[in-house]
Every structure is written in C-alpha cells, then in structure tokens.
Amino acid sequence: MSMRSCSALFVVVCVGVFRSSFALLKPIPFPATLQECYEFRSYNMTPSAEVALEIQNFCYRNYKYKQIADGKIWSGPNITKEGLNYIDSLFRRLFIEARQVQTFKLKSKRQKRQARFPGRYRQEVRSPGAFRRFADCLGRLNNDRNRVEGSTVGRNRYQTLAAYHTGVVLRYAHGGPAFLPWHRIYLLLLETACGAPIPYWDSTLDHDMVDPTMSILWSEQYYGNGDGEVLNGPFQNFRVVPSRPLTRDIGTGNGALFTKEGLELVLSRRRFGEISEPKRGQDYIYSLEGHHNGAHTWVGGHLSLDSTAAFDPVFFMHHAYIDAVWAVFREQQIQNGINPERDYPRQTPPGHDAYDFVDFRPYLRVVRNIDGMSNYFADLVRYEPFPTCENNCNRSPHIYCSRRRARCISEERPRTRAMGTRAFGARAMRERVSPGMEENSFAGAEALAVPSDARMRAVSKGPIQGGSKFRASPFRDTRNRNETIGNAPVASALSAFSARVREARVRRDTSVQLKNVTNTHTITHKQSISSLERSFTNTFILDGEVDLKRWVYAPVRIVYKRSFDIQGHDPTSHTHKHLDSACHAVQSGATKVFVGSDGLDYSGTYKEYGIVDERQPVSVITTAIGVKNPDYGEGRVLLTSYDSCGRACRPLCLTSVDGRQTYKQCSGTFKISSALPKMYSETYRDAVALSDWETRNVLELESFDVTPIVTFICDNVNSWPWDYQNL
Incomplete structure (x- = not known):
C-alpha cells in the first residue's frame, strides 16, 4: 500500500x-430502485456526509432484501422465503414503533398533558405482573406447532431467534464495544416477536441473600428449578438444539451474580469505552460485560456456554438488566455533557468498529454498531427503577427491604428439610446476612447437596456440548460449589445448525494472516498505534461459496x-x-x-x-x-x-x-x-x-x-x- x-x-x-x-x-x-430510495431519503434535507452514509446503508440493505426476496441473488441454503419474511417483518415492526416513539417524544415537548408512552416498559421480574405475560408469550414462540419456516426446517420460532447467539457471530457480539448495541437490538427483536416487554432480572437482589440458590426465582412460579434439567415452571418444555432438555447448575462457576459494588464501579465511569471490553488487569472491574459474565457462569448449564446461552429464556431477562444499567449510564453521560449517541471508542477489536454492521446473519445486516447507540432505539424502552428500600422494593411481594443492610433482597422459595432447612425461621434467615458472607458460604452447598432427580438426569447425559464458557467476572463468590455437569465441545448437530445459518470466515492468505496476528484483547499504552495495524477478516463468501x-x-x-x-x-x-x-x-x-x-x-x-x-x-x-x-x-x-x-x-x-x-x-x-x-x-x-x-x-x-x-x-x-x- x-x-x-x-x-x-x-x-x-x-x-x-x-x-x-x-x-x-x-x-x-x-439501479432505479436505489435511486428512488436515495432521492426519497434525502428529499428536502440539507446535505451531510454523515447522513449520506446512513442513507447509503439503509437503501442498500432494502435493495438487497428485495433482490433476495425476488430470488435474484443467492440467499443461503438454510434461509427460506418464509424465514426472511418473518425476520424482515420483525424489523419493519420495530422501525414503525421507533418512529411512533419519536413522534410521541416530539409531541410531548409541545404539549403539557402527557399521553401514554407507546414504547416498551420493562419491570424487574418480581414486580407485580411483569413475568407472567412474558413467560406466556415465550411459550407460544416455543410451541413446535407455531413454526415460521415449516416442519422440515426443524425449529420453532424461539429456537430460530436463539440461534442468532451461536457460531461465528459471537466474536462480533462479545469482547468489544459492540456488545451493548448488539444485544440491545437482539432484545428488541425478541420483544417484537413476543409482543410483551422483557422483564429485567436484577441479580443483585439474589446475590445479597444468605443462599442465592434459594431465591424464589428458582421455583415453578418463575424460572423453574435450577438443579439440573428444568422439570417445572413455564420453561420446562424448552429444548436446546438438537434435542437436549434445558439444563442449569446454579451456584457454580468462577463468578458471581451482579453485585451492588459492581454496579457502583460501572456507574463511576464517564466514557463508554471505560465500561467496554477488551479490558485486562485492574480496569476489568469497570467492564459492564465483565460483570455480566458472572450471572452466566453462576447459573451454569446451558446459560454458562456462549453457543447455548440464548436457548435459556433467563438469558433475555439477564440481558435486559445489563441494558438497564447501560441506560442509567447513558443518563449520567447526558448530565455530564457527553452525547451517548456518539461516544464510541475509536480503537476496537475486528468487527466492533462503530460502522461495522450489527451482525444478524444469515438475515440482513440492518444496522451498524453506531446506530445501536442512537436514541432512536434507546427511546423505545423505559425501565422501572431498580428496587430500593426508598421505593418500597417496587412493591413486589417477593422482595423485602433488609432493615439491617438498607437493601432490597429477594424472598426465598419454600424450603424442605431435605434441602437444608435450619432450625430458625425464614425471617431470621433473611436477616442473617453479612457484607462478606464468608461465614455463610456453606449455605448454597448444603441446599443443593442432596441429589435430585433433575440433577441425576442431567449428569446421566454427560457434559453439555455447548463449547466454551463465558469469561470469569471481576468478582468471585466463595459460596459457589463445584460443577456437577460440565461442558464439552459444541455438539456436531448444534455446529451444523449454526453453520447452516452462518457464514464461515477465512483470512485472505497465510502471509497476510501471519503479518496481522495481534492480540485484540490487550490494551497497552500503544493501543492507538497497534489498532491501526489490525486488518479486517473478510468472509470471502460469494454466492454461498467460500x-x-x-x-x-x-x-x-x-x-x-x-x-x-x-x-x-x-x-x-x-x-x-x-x-x-x-x-x-x-x-x-x-x-x-x-x-x-x-x-x-x-x-x-x-x-x-x-x-x-x-x-x-x-x-x-x-x-x-x-x-x-x-x-x-x-x-x-x-x-x-x-x-x-x-x-x-x-x-x-x-x-x-x-x-x-x-x-x-x-x-x-x-x-x-x-x-x-x-x-x-x-x-x-x-x-x-x-x-x-x-x-x-x-x-x-x-x-x-x-x-x-x-x-x-x-x-x-x-x-x-x-x-x-x-x-
């Protein structure tokens, strides 16, 4: 060059x-259709290079979709026209709703009387009425008779959406600043398909319990059991491709649930890059993605493995909380005079550049990472405040305010003697919490020490073939016990399932590969220079052939x-x-x-x-x-x-x-x-x-x-x- x-x-x-x-x-x-789109989108607008780039991206993706839908260009062996139409309909509905919210926002500035917010209102999962509606709609998506691509494809609507979080695309959804905008769009898509807001899981309420594994969430009233195969609750019939029942192993792993201390550390930063990966050393304690990893590994089972995590509906409720934390962070930025829509790091790992596409292959690449930072999507959602003693823990019957610690804490699920019930009552157990909780670290191990039918079923099937686990979180929980299920390389059936909907990536040639080897997860004082040396890894896929x-x-x-x-x-x-x-x-x-x-x-x-x-x-x-x-x-x-x-x-x-x-x-x-x-x-x-x-x-x-x-x-x-x- x-x-x-x-x-x-x-x-x-x-x-x-x-x-x-x-x-x-x-x-x-x-092309006439492209010209019409360019002229329509730029009509009566002041020319701007930045707006021009948005117009080019918007018009090309619509042109490409029309070409695919008309059968004029290759669309992939696993993409049916019904599947394309379904995903496209979700995006169209999402964009229509986004425009409605922007209109509402504009009118609200002009009128004193506030109309009803037309977007989504996400509540804490234990708030009255928040969970049941969402669980019911997921049940409909998971119904094998409710397919969008026909019975020969072998997946229901929920599995189709969960498959986005598998395969090669994970490198563009994790490990960099695209993590938050990617998952924001992902949540909005699932929510659009579901027709109900996703409740957020504030796992700090569970971490502050004496025994988090005894949270009421791990009962049939909410998530179902967490000690092996899910045999009760609304998600008991969910399956992970190819056909393994949904499995959990709560209270294990090398991380902790989200903590109040972790939340304070994240919100103590000012710039988006300060809470984004990649992070090493002391800076890792400020990584929002790092703290997010803890709940994945703590729940264990399918949720702890990157290629199977989204098949557990807990995934979406956990990520709704991560998005809520980001929303609070953005509000703080505005108060500090920082525009959160444009505060994107310039040095990024491959695939995480501001103008790289939010990758939802095999379907169309619809928005870029910088678009995911915009208020256009952020304004679609409002969040119920995090439960605090000041707001009476959101008036939830399953959360209480600890007078001793001045924190809201989750209620327990019913105990039995076989599960390690103590001689003292439930209220005494709730108040017996110390900041470090080391002296109570035996509680989780004892509660799950007695073998259960669910755990024996899971263990009998061997390690879960879901690939690698999420990276450990900045904090560790000494109460965690050893794993009983374990993980193994991705199952061949899951790999094939993912491969059919993904595009493999290869480098240009060996010489270029050797020349451009770089550790994208290391930050040094020479980051600005090393980032310029990074090359892109193109797919080299043309009409489906690598x-x-x-x-x-x-x-x-x-x-x-x-x-x-x-x-x-x-x-x-x-x-x-x-x-x-x-x-x-x-x-x-x-x-x-x-x-x-x-x-x-x-x-x-x-x-x-x-x-x-x-x-x-x-x-x-x-x-x-x-x-x-x-x-x-x-x-x-x-x-x-x-x-x-x-x-x-x-x-x-x-x-x-x-x-x-x-x-x-x-x-x-x-x-x-x-x-x-x-x-x-x-x-x-x-x-x-x-x-x-x-x-x-x-x-x-x-x-x-x-x-x-x-x-x-x-x-x-x-x-x-x-x-x-x-x-």
Whole structure:
C-alpha cells in the first residue's frame, strides 16, 4: 500500500490525466430502485456526509432484501422465503414503533398533558405482573406447532431467534464495544416477536441473600428449578438444539451474580469505552460485560456456554438488566455533557468498529454498531427503577427491604428439610446476612447437596456440548460449589445448525494472516498505534461459496482532504478536543479510510481500508478492493467509501471528456467483465502494485497502463456524495 501527501494543486494532477481502460470495471447506470430510495431519503434535507452514509446503508440493505426476496441473488441454503419474511417483518415492526416513539417524544415537548408512552416498559421480574405475560408469550414462540419456516426446517420460532447467539457471530457480539448495541437490538427483536416487554432480572437482589440458590426465582412460579434439567415452571418444555432438555447448575462457576459494588464501579465511569471490553488487569472491574459474565457462569448449564446461552429464556431477562444499567449510564453521560449517541471508542477489536454492521446473519445486516447507540432505539424502552428500600422494593411481594443492610433482597422459595432447612425461621434467615458472607458460604452447598432427580438426569447425559464458557467476572463468590455437569465441545448437530445459518470466515492468505496476528484483547499504552495495524477478516463468501478464487482485487485511489465542518472545527485534526465527537484522534497522525464493495446481482461483500496522514491538508493513497471474479460470470457492484469520522466519500469514475481521460463524479456502480486488458489481480498485493505510482515520475502519469477506475474524495463539501449520471 502506498501513501503520500500532496498539495491541493497536486490533487488536480492526481485525479486529472490518466490513460484508461474500462475492461474490468465499467461505470453503469444507477439501479432505479436505489435511486428512488436515495432521492426519497434525502428529499428536502440539507446535505451531510454523515447522513449520506446512513442513507447509503439503509437503501442498500432494502435493495438487497428485495433482490433476495425476488430470488435474484443467492440467499443461503438454510434461509427460506418464509424465514426472511418473518425476520424482515420483525424489523419493519420495530422501525414503525421507533418512529411512533419519536413522534410521541416530539409531541410531548409541545404539549403539557402527557399521553401514554407507546414504547416498551420493562419491570424487574418480581414486580407485580411483569413475568407472567412474558413467560406466556415465550411459550407460544416455543410451541413446535407455531413454526415460521415449516416442519422440515426443524425449529420453532424461539429456537430460530436463539440461534442468532451461536457460531461465528459471537466474536462480533462479545469482547468489544459492540456488545451493548448488539444485544440491545437482539432484545428488541425478541420483544417484537413476543409482543410483551422483557422483564429485567436484577441479580443483585439474589446475590445479597444468605443462599442465592434459594431465591424464589428458582421455583415453578418463575424460572423453574435450577438443579439440573428444568422439570417445572413455564420453561420446562424448552429444548436446546438438537434435542437436549434445558439444563442449569446454579451456584457454580468462577463468578458471581451482579453485585451492588459492581454496579457502583460501572456507574463511576464517564466514557463508554471505560465500561467496554477488551479490558485486562485492574480496569476489568469497570467492564459492564465483565460483570455480566458472572450471572452466566453462576447459573451454569446451558446459560454458562456462549453457543447455548440464548436457548435459556433467563438469558433475555439477564440481558435486559445489563441494558438497564447501560441506560442509567447513558443518563449520567447526558448530565455530564457527553452525547451517548456518539461516544464510541475509536480503537476496537475486528468487527466492533462503530460502522461495522450489527451482525444478524444469515438475515440482513440492518444496522451498524453506531446506530445501536442512537436514541432512536434507546427511546423505545423505559425501565422501572431498580428496587430500593426508598421505593418500597417496587412493591413486589417477593422482595423485602433488609432493615439491617438498607437493601432490597429477594424472598426465598419454600424450603424442605431435605434441602437444608435450619432450625430458625425464614425471617431470621433473611436477616442473617453479612457484607462478606464468608461465614455463610456453606449455605448454597448444603441446599443443593442432596441429589435430585433433575440433577441425576442431567449428569446421566454427560457434559453439555455447548463449547466454551463465558469469561470469569471481576468478582468471585466463595459460596459457589463445584460443577456437577460440565461442558464439552459444541455438539456436531448444534455446529451444523449454526453453520447452516452462518457464514464461515477465512483470512485472505497465510502471509497476510501471519503479518496481522495481534492480540485484540490487550490494551497497552500503544493501543492507538497497534489498532491501526489490525486488518479486517473478510468472509470471502460469494454466492454461498467460500473460495478465494472467486474474488479478484481492483486498485482504488483515495484522496483525503482535511477540512472544516459547519461549526468551524476540523474533525480530522488531532488538535480537535471535542470529546463527544465520533471522530476521536489517536494522536498518532494516522487514520483509516474504509472502502467497501457490495454485490448488486451477486451475494458478496468486501471491506478494506487505507491509512492516511491526517496531519497533512491532503493525503493520497491507493488500496485494493475485492470484487467478483468475472471468470465466474459478469456481475454488478456498488463501491462506497467513508472515513473514520463517518463521512461518506464521493466516487469519481475515470472517463473521457473531449478526448481526454479524466475523473468525473459518478454513482459508484460498475459492471465487472473479463474483457482485456484486465485491471485486476488475483492477490491484494499485486493489485496495489498495478497502480503503484509512488516511485514513478509524477510528470509521466500518462504513460501508465493501469489506473484505478475509481477515486474517492473524502472531504466536507456541501453536497450529496452520489451522482446518477451516466458516463
């Protein structure tokens, strides 16, 4: 990859006179449906590069869905038209409701009388009326007769939704800042399918018990038993693919339920990046995802394994609480003058970039991580305050205020002598709580020491084949006992189930893989530099086939101009200190510009980036983008680009004007053909070398045989970055 800086005068030379060939990528008319969408979404709006990027994303995903629904492009072997329509209907319902809430929000500012909130109101699971409605709707989704894809597919609606949290997609849902927006969208989808708000499980109320395993939640009135196979309660008939009954092993693992101390630590931070992964060392105590891990491992069984966790409905109630904590954190940010919609870390693990898609394959990639941070989704939900003694523990009959500790604590489920009943009464047990609770650490072990039918059933089936466990939480609970069930590698049936709805990922080639090995979970004082060295791992899937030979690489030029925004600030300058901006400088002088290719008549997406010098007024670089190999048939592709500040870049296509080759603004849509001479290479490195004019005399540009067919201009001009004209 080459990099150089040049003056504004040299930019004219850079994009001016070139010899041209339209052999590989030939500009073509913009698809009519895309143009209609662009014009509708931008109608009567002031041009903005950031809004332009949102319009491009929105219109392309709708265009792609229509192509899939019409059977014009590959959609995957496990995606039925009924399944696509179902998932699309959930998103459409979600977006309609979001618009209604925004309208309500706008009207509420104008009117004194408050109308009824049209969104979702999530209560603590033990609050009156909160649990039963949700449990009933999950029962309907889990009914095998209530399928959306037909009996031959082998899963009900709940299992279809639970399958999202399996397989390769987990790396983009965990271990980075995308964790919270990803799961927020996931909760909203399940809630939309269910038709009832998800109650949140405040597990701090259980942790403060003498024996958390005796919480009333682990009774048939709520979650059902937690000591092996779930044999009672509303979730007793739930199954994990392929057919194993839902299993738990509460009071085990190497973590703790969420604690009041952990909540205080998370809320003591100011920036979103401070509570987001990856975290190591002392900073881990501030990680919201880290504290979230504790409940997963404490419940044990299927919930403790990342590939099977979502098959237990407790998953969604636990994550509703994590989302509620994030909502409180966002309110604090607003009070501190920080915009939570734009406070996204700039240095992220692969797949967790602000403008990476929230990955819900095999269905459409609908929103990006930064979209999940927006009030558009946050405003859909309101939360009942966390139970406190001041609010009478939300008036729940199953939560009481401990006078000694001034905290709300969960009531116990009924005890029997076989379960370790003490001679003293229930009230005495409730008040016998100390801050450390070490002296009571035997309680959980004794309560579950007597073998039960549920545990013996679970143990007889052997370790759960669900893969790896969640990482340990920052705090440990010394009361936890040893596991009795254990885990094993993911079952082949579950792997096949996940593989049918996921796309495998491979690296470009061995040399690139070795060159770009990096520990994305380590934070050092050189984070800003190391993050620039990370590469993307593209899927290399084209029409359902993982095959490097199906891809070729075409050179693309980027002209990056540092310029001022409408407030007079330079958004790309490292001296710009507006902390609520999405464009935080890394203080190194380098930043990324991203280029993407999206198939218009084939199923394939590729993403690459170039590194520019943001200290210079203008930087020019060359990178390469993967497109369909025309040896496998001609294709049409849409090329787009944006910088690290979220500004969409304008495409300029090589054309002829009065007999002279020059660049003109275009739509970025191209036809890929195999006509000679070929303007591509089978490898990324060779493609960049094709247009490596860095070492050549800039006065001899006209002698080049191969020139990038498209140049992207990244600046702040006051116009939309697309043009529909034919060249």
